[in-house]
Amino acid sequence: xxxxxxxxxTEADGTLGKPALEALSAAVALGGELTLGLVGCxxxxxxxxxxxxxxxxxxxxxxxxxxxxxxxxxxxxxxxRASGASLILAPxxxxxxxxxxxxxxxLGGRADTHATGLALHDGAPAITRWFYRQRIEAVLTRAERPxxxxxxxxCFAPWTGATGAAHIESVPVDPPSxxxxxxxxxxxxxxxxxxxxxxxLLFVAGAGWTKKQADGAVHAAxxxxxxxxxLERSQASxxxxxxxxxxxxxxxxxxxxxxxxxxxxxxxxxxxxPKGLSTCCxxxxxxxxxxxFIAQRRAVNLDPNCGWARGKADVLYIADAFAVLRELNRLxx
Amino acid sequence: MPTPLHIxxxxxxxxxxxxxxxxxxxxxxxxxxxxxxxxMMLPAVLDPWAAHALFEAAHLSAQVPGSKVWLVSLGPKxxxxxxxxxxxxxxxxxxVAIDGPASGFTDAFAAAAALAATIEQIPGLDRGxxxxxxxxxxxxxxxxxxxxxxxxxxxxxxxxQGVDRIAARAEGAGFEIMERIEGGRHQVSxxxxxxxxxxxxxxxxxEPRNNPQVxxxxxxxxxxxxxRAKAAAMNGAGPSxxxxxLPAVERQTRIVKDMPPEExxxxxxxxxxEE
Ligand SMILES: Cc1cc2nc3c(=O)[nH]c(=O)nc-3n(C[C@H](O)[C@H](O)[C@H](O)COP(=O)(O)OP(=O)(O)OC[C@H]3O[C@@H](n4cnc5c(N)ncnc54)[C@H](O)[C@@H]3O)c2cc1C
Numbered sequence: 001x002x003x004x005x006x007x008x009x010t011e012a013d014g015t016l017g018k019p020a021l022e023a024l025s026a027a028v029a030l031g032g033e034l035t036l037g038l039v040g041c042x043x044x045x046x047x048x049x050x051x052x053x054x055x056x057x058x059x060x061x062x063x064x065x066x067x068x069x070x071x072x073x074x075x076x077x078x079x080x081r082a083s084g085a086s087l088i089l090a091p092x093x094x095x096x097x098x099x100x101x102x103x104x105x106x107l108g109g110r111a112d113t114h115a116t117g118l119a120l121h122d123g124a125p126a127i128t129r130w131f132y133r134q135r136i137e138a139v140l141t142r143a144e145r146p147x148x149x150x151x152x153x154x155c156f157a158p159w160t161g162a163t164g165a166a167h168i169e170s171v172p173v174d175p176p177s178x179x180x181x182x183x184x185x186x187x188x189x190x191x192x193x194x195x196x197x198x199x200x201l202l203f204v205a206g207a208g209w210t211k212k213q214a215d216g217a218v219h220a221a222x223x224x225x226x227x228x229x230x231l232e233r234s235q236a237s238x239x240x241x242x243x244x245x246x247x248x249x250x251x252x253x254x255x256x257x258x259x260x261x262x263x264x265x266x267x268x269x270x271x272x273x274p275k276g277l278s279t280c281c282x283x284x285x286x287x288x289x290x291x292x293f294i295a296q297r298r299a300v301n302l303d304p305n306c307g308w309a310r311g312k313a314d315v316l317y318i319a320d321a322f323a324v325l326r327e328l329n330r331l332x333x
Numbered sequence: 334m335p336t337p338l339h340i341x342x343x344x345x346x347x348x349x350x351x352x353x354x355x356x357x358x359x360x361x362x363x364x365x366x367x368x369x370x371x372x373m374m375l376p377a378v379l380d381p382w383a384a385h386a387l388f389e390a391a392h393l394s395a396q397v398p399g400s401k402v403w404l405v406s407l408g409p410k411x412x413x414x415x416x417x418x419x420x421x422x423x424x425x426x427x428x429v430a431i432d433g434p435a436s437g438f439t440d441a442f443a444a445a446a447a448l449a450a451t452i453e454q455i456p457g458l459d460r461g462x463x464x465x466x467x468x469x470x471x472x473x474x475x476x477x478x479x480x481x482x483x484x485x486x487x488x489x490x491x492x493x494q495g496v497d498r499i500a501a502r503a504e505g506a507g508f509e510i511m512e513r514i515e516g517g518r519h520q521v522s523x524x525x526x527x528x529x530x531x532x533x534x535x536x537x538x539x540e541p542r543n544n545p546q547v548x549x550x551x552x553x554x555x556x557x558x559x560x561r562a563k564a565a566a567m568n569g570a571g572p573s574x575x576x577x578x579l580p581a582v583e584r585q586t587r588i589v590k591d592m593p594p595e596e597x598x599x600x601x602x603x604x605x606x607e608e
Contacts (some may be wrong), residue, residue, distance in 0.1 A: 055539045067520060069492035094514040098494040101441065101478035105485045110442055113476045114517030121575050131437040133472050137580060140572040162465025164436065178490050179525040186511070187518040195517030200604055211535045234605065258442050260535045266350045267381045267535065277601065286350040292580070298601065304588060318590045
């Protein structure tokens with residue numbers, strides 16, 4: 001049986017984030033000797049899971065506060081070596097996704113990112129992950145160790161239980177010299193902050209919002225106002241089709257709060273939300289592969305032959321999205 | 334004047350996203366891994382995020398006189414040739430081709446080994462001013478692992494992923510690099526000097542228009558590069574696939590016609606409120 005290291009980075013306040021607790025619960029479910037390895041400026045001992053049989057190792061200090069390849073890789077490598085674990089579970093955050101495959105190479109092991117499932121298969125751990133942008137799902141195992149697995153956020157229920165770790169062993173790491181200085185986080189202004197990973201609903205806008213409507217005219221300003229109000233009222237997360245996002249990128253300020261970060265699909269994001277509502281979007285395959293992890297799907301489109309009609313949505317309303325959104329905003333006011 | 338850059342873009346090829354993909358049994362060349370149905374018949378494109386990396390490389394090298402861009406691509410020779418015909422018109426580069434599988438089921442570890450070994454041998458490449466570019470994730474494996482491991486093999490420990498922008502600071506004061514992080518935000522770091530690895534997301538550049546002159550200049554090096562392409566030994570250990578399948582059957586779509594907008598809105602609001 002594999003010995004497992006749950007490798008996490010702490011949040012700014014020294015606590016563990018939700019993705020870390022998800023990786024922990026995946027590890028506990030798998031069973032086996034467990035170590036918790038932490039990287040960050042500080043570790044809030046009282047907030048850690050109280051798991052008496054679990055060894056807790058930590059690399060801390062100012063150089064490890066912010067995400068940066070050289071320092072994060074050194075810290076992760078040291079923790080993996082100190083733990084001696086053969087299987088390493090680490091949350092698939094942007095911070096860990098940037099470094100852990102590189103760390104696997106240093107350890108002579110292998111890494112798999114975007115795991116959506118983890119279970120024993122003939123007594124050995126096996127992961128589920130998608131290939132070809134969410135088109136083909138595979139279950140795979142590996143003989144090589146150590147094996148670093150990064151589960152995607154939202155695939156496991158976060159660990160819940162008593163907190164207050166008994167003891168933390170500090171693992172000394174000399175910060176490596178680096179030519180990279182972490183500077184800052186840039187976030188869109190509050191009224192343009194339309195990506196909300198924890199939202200219950202993903203609202204997708206397609207290029208139809210910018211096309212000529214029944215009266216022969218384009219109503220881009222109306223579209224922007226309707227969508228903006230809907231997002232305010234529903235607190236949904238905003239996604240866009242590539243066609244709409246590209247229009248915005250070409251300087252046509254179609255939706256001032258839409259950037260390519262909002263794009264869903266083949267060359268965009270594949271977010272995880274319980275529900276999704278698509279409007280004025282044709283539902284072509286390169287777009288819909290980004291909906292793989294949206295459980296319930298509804299669409300509003302004028303065209304009864306759009307892609308959503310072909311088994312891609314649960315409900316397709318053949319209607320004018322301008323009219324529907326106006327009514328939705330009235331009801332949600 | 335800023336030091337000229339040597340930018341190596343790692344870009345694989347993938348099936349055109351408009352194609353339907355179906356998994357198939359392993360083929361004779363790679364018995365340990367699944368394949369795609371009619372894999373060799375599927376039209377291919379340059380991996381989209383790697384294509385953004387190439388456009389960014391061309392843009393950056395145009396700003397720093399004396400810079401040069403190489404495109405290192407691992408794939409079946411015949412497919413590489415087909416893809417190069419279209420991509421050659423987009424940006425100036427020198428192709429370095431490696432003959433091998435472009436499959437998403439090959440191991441990133443093996444792909445990285447083949448890429449790093451090839452990059453080490455590029456004549457005239459100055460690794461002190463190397464920026465190693467690529468897509469942050471491929472459209473095949475989607476792992477975001479290969480570039481990191483190529484970087485490690487080449488001893489480069491300044492690495493960035495999900496990059497949307499690189500900007501040279503005035504007077505050679507390094508580069509500002511913007512990486513995507515959670516929640517639609519970016520992290521900004523300062524890189525004082527190369528070498529570094531940058532895995533690109535979409536960036537902010539539109540796809541360049543076709544330029545036949547660039548295409549002609551590129552073709553002079555592309556054909557010899559394809560002829561020179563060495564076969565990569567990629568049949569080492571990799572994952573064992575317990576199952577490979579298409580997602581479960583499609584949904585039964587309820588198509589609602591002739592319902593007034595108020596009623597549709599009421600139905601949607603009720604649905605939004607359901608747990
Ligand atoms: C390499 C590659 C990668 C790609 N990656 C992506 C990707 O990541 N994401 C992505 O989205 N696409 C991607 N695509 C593009 C994709 O194939 C489609 O072209 C794109 O999704 C179409 O966007 P759309 O549906 O918004 O626009 P359109 O196809 O223009 O559809 C507009 C829709 O709006 C409807 N409409 C118009 N007015 C109204 C109204 N008043 N009420 C209701 N409906 C209305 C129309 O009926 C139509 O269905 C990719 C393509 C390629 C080749």
